[in-house]
Amino acid sequence: MASQAAAVEAGESASGGISRREFLYYIWGASIALVSLQGAGLLLWFLIPRFREGEFGGTFKVSMGDVPPVNSAPINFAEGRFWLVNLDTTQPNELMYQASDEPNPIQGVAAIYKVCTHLGCIYAWTPTNSRFECPCHGSKYRLDGRRVESPAPRSLDRFLVQALADDETTVLAEASLSDDFYQPLSLPSGTAFIRVDTGSRKQGPSLPLLCEFQGNCP
Ligand code: FES
Numbered sequence: 187m188a189s190q191a192a193a194v195e196a197g198e199s200a201s202g203g204i205s206r207r208e209f210l211y212y213i214w215g216a217s218i219a220l221v222s223l224q225g226a227g228l229l230l231w232f233l234i235p236r237f238r239e240g241e242f243g244g245t246f247k248v249s250m251g252d253v254p255p256v257n258s259a260p261i262n263f264a265e266g267r268f269w270l271v272n273l274d275t276t277q278p279n280e281l282m283y284q285a286s287d288e289p290n291p292i293q294g295v296a297a298i299y300k301v302c303t304h305l306g307c308i309y310a311w312t313p314t315n316s317r318f319e320c321p322c323h324g325s326k327y328r329l330d331g332r333r334v335e336s337p338a339p340r341s342l343d344r345f346l347v348q349a350l351a352d353d354e355t356t357v358l359a360e361a362s363l364s365d366d367f368y369q370p371l372s373l374p375s376g377t378a379f380i381r382v383d384t385g386s387r388k389q390g391p392s393l394p395l396l397c398e399f400q401g402n403c404p
Pocket residue numbers: 302303304305306307320321322323324325337338
């Protein structure tokens with residue numbers, strides 16, 4: 187009987203067909219490949235970050251009515267973990283001391299990450315001193331995020347900012363990079379919204395302390 191089955195298998199192979207055993211091997215191999223593909227797909231699904239609009243890591247759209255007036259106190263966007271500032275050093279201002287090593291003027295909107303560059307505490311705007319102050323170890327920053335006093339090793343980080351037209355999608359202008367750091371974005375006419383991309387953050391530069399220029403370092 188066994189020799190009969192072997193003869194049948196040998197006959198199928200010789201005639202170009204496949205034996206039952208081969209067929210089962212193919213099914214088994216295909217199943218393994220399918221399971222592996224599913225596993226790889228699931229892994230990619232978890233590894234590739236996906237953020238919705240209005241969720242930290244994604245984009246935030248801010249209407250012009252919610253952008254702070256030029257040279258006024260910053261506005262806190264808690265969900266996006268950033269402060270929005272609107273600067274113009276050509277206009278009178280009481281909040282922005284400018285150092286001699288800086289470009290003149292400093293103009294435009296910037297979105298500043300709310301985490302201190304020292305050890306990651308959440309700092310806050312202190313209106314009485316007109317600067318950002320960190321409660322943990324006393325680092326201080328100017329309105330645009332430049333480091334005023336250490337121990338912070340560098341200025342505050344910034345997110346990419348874009349100016350949008352009133353269709354909410356057309357990008358009129360985008361913050362440019364200087365030394366791999368986002369510069370404030372001067373808003374072109376026709377800007378109706380600001381888009382802040384919290385998935386695109388640049389580290390603040392390690393400029394000299396502002397208190398050194400002011401001669402009042404502690
Ligand atoms: S974490 Fe802000 S000064 Fe240390």
